[in-house]
Amino acid sequence: MLKLEDSYRHKGQRRELVNVIRKKGIKNEAVLNAINAIPRHFFFDSALHSHAYEDKAFPIGEGQTISQPYTVAFQTELLEVNKGDKILEIGTGSGYQAAVLYLLEAQVHTIEFQPKLYERTKKFLPRIGVKVKFYLGDGSKGLPQKAPYDKIIVTAGAPVIPNDLLKQLKVNGILVIPVGNRVSQKMMKLTKISETKILQEEYDNFAFVPLLGTGGWR
Ligand code: SAM
Incomplete structure (x- = not known):
């Protein structure tokens, strides 16, 4: 799948990273395999390659970050991805989360608010063999023109659960979203569960950059 240069050293560091994430509680083997398969250093400037396999978020420009690998794995595990699922990702960023979903054989639609990140990631992911559909715009209200979705994942912190996202889910669909204030969610x-019934489950706190736009922080 990936056409840039990987190395034994990076593969070893990736196996270590997967061990770290497993110890933190991620159990889904398909998710762990995807993290193991994707050279995260491709998503970093070459000067920062040595940090790519730390379990940390990192700046990607425009005041945004590539999420911590554990966070990506946690959200992906909650999403219960099945082969062929139509998934909307809100917050394309570096494209790393989208690549994980692609490796899980989902049909991925990803929307990004920041034009520079959209342009960069739209060029970059195809270069490493990742095929997803890119959109530029405010995803805080979803992407109604491609709805309904099996799954929706929001990778920025929202002040509330946007009702539009629930509307764009199929019955039995899952929305994973960090909700809270600007610092912690x-x-x-x-x-x-049905057109009128939602099962709501809450997990740990995380620290995401804010979801901007009309359904996010204005
Ligand atoms: N999924 C990304 C990755 O794998 O690198 C992490 C993205 S970063 C934590 C959150 C992203 O959400 C940023 O790129 C930010 O520009 C984007 N974002 C914030 N508000 C948005 C909105 N309303 N619609 C679409 N993207 C948004």
Whole structure:
């Protein structure tokens, strides 16, 4: 799948990273395999390659970050990805989360608010063999033109659960979204049991950059 240069050293560091994430509680083997398969250093400037396999978020420009690998794994595990799922990701950023979903054989639609990140990632992911659909715009209200989705993942911190996202889910669909204030958010999993019934589950606190736009922080 990936056409840039990987190395034994990076592969070893990736196996270590997977061990770290496993010890923190991630159990889904398909998710762990995806993290193991994706050279995260490709998503970094070459000057920062030595940091790519630390379990940390990192700046990617425009005041944004590539999420911590554990966070990516946690959100992906909650999403219960099945082969062929139609997934909307809100917050393309570096494209790393989108690449994980692609390796899990989902059909990925990803939307980004910042034009520079959109342009950069839209060029970059195809170069490493990752095929997803890119959109530029405010994803805080979802992407109604491609709805409904099996799953929706929000990778920025929201002040509330945007009702539009629940509307764009299929019945039995899952929304994973961090909700809270600008500094700390609780990870939430919402399962649409029927057109009118939502099962809401809450998990640990995380620290995401803010979800901007009309359904986010204005
Ligand atoms: N998923 C990304 C990755 O794997 O690198 C992490 C992204 S970063 C934590 C959050 C991203 O959400 C940023 O790129 C930010 O520009 C984007 N964002 C914030 N508000 C948004 C909105 N309303 N619509 C779309 N993207 C948004």
